[in-house]
Amino acid sequence: MEWGGAPAFRAVYTAALALLALTVALAAWTIVRRWTSAAGAHAGALVVWALLTVAVTWKLPGVSFMFVWPLLGGTLAAIESGDIQRQIQEAAYRAQIAVDAGETVVVGVNRYATDEPGTIEVFNLDPSLEQAQVARVQSVRARRDESSWKAALTAVATAAAGTENLVPRIIAAVEAKATVGEIADTLRQAFGEYREVAIE
Numbered sequence: 001m002e003w004g005g006a007p008a009f010r011a012v013y014t015a016a017l018a019l020l021a022l023t024v025a026l027a028a029w030t031i032v033r034r035w036t037s038a039a040g041a042h043a044g045a046l047v048v049w050a051l052l053t054v055a056v057t058w059k060l061p062g063v064s065f066m067f068v069w070p071l072l073g074g075t076l077a078a079i080e081s082g083d084i085q086r087q088i089q090e091a092a093y094r095a096q097i098a099v100d101a102g103e104t105v106v107v108g109v110n111r112y113a114t115d116e117p118g119t120i121e122v123f124n125l126d127p128s129l130e131q132a133q134v135a136r137v138q139s140v141r142a143r144r145d146e147s148s149w150k151a152a153l154t155a156v157a158t159a160a161a162g163t164e165n166l167v168p169r170i171i172a173a174v175e176a177k178a179t180v181g182e183i184a185d186t187l188r189q190a191f192g193e194y195r196e197v198a199i200e
Helices: 007-033 038-059 061-072 075-081 083-100 127-143 146-161 166-175 180-191
Strands: none
Touching: 075 083, 146 166, 146 180, 166 180
């Protein structure tokens, strides 16, 4: 199986997998040793280590990366470096290759397809609904108390900048008639926005 990322990452990934397998094997050895002989415990630990290494390394790559990410700096670091996105892209590519080769059956795409034209009814939204919703939001903004609304959003910003629980502050902002967009804008100012990492 081909793994994305630099060779250094793959080397660290392989070492982390070995460490993970060894840790689980030692834990199994400690548990089994209480109920069996030392030889049996050694054999059980060896079997656990071998099975875990094979299963995690070759059979369950997504699960293996989930265990390895904490050893490489956590999920946030994996997102920022593009490792998670790379694995998703490679998984999607392999899945599409399997569909194109006929190894994975998709009814109506690569198996049991017909030449009959599709008759799917498309839903069309009434443009007047948008105008009505805009009018409702404008009405809410006109009727709300300006000072309470500003204070509630300021409290959300303060909580977002610290370690305070955001939920009570967001609920208070909603009760003060702040819109979802206004609350989201306040949180964006504190947390910023995610920018996708370009994967080569």
